[in-house]
Amino acid sequence: MVRLYDKDTGAFIGEINDQQLQQLMDALEEESSIDRDYYINHAQLEFFEEQGLDQTLISLLRAALGSREGMEIVWGIS
Structure with missing residues (x-):
């Protein structure tokens, strides 16, 4: 499994x-191959919704984003 975190706070998403x-990787721009x-x-x-990405993924990200304008997320393999 892949674990997502809020990059600014370190909170587990x-x-x-x-x-x-x-x-997610296909939909978003990577700055490098190790990004x-x-x-x-x-x-x-x-x-993402218009492109048909996984609804569970979108819901997870939407909940993490909340009312903020934007946020950085970081991922790691568990």
């Missing part, structure tokens, strides 16, 4: 599977 991680963090905002989550 939740676990996703490899397929969900791949969808493990991503910036998300509400507009991106709406775009």
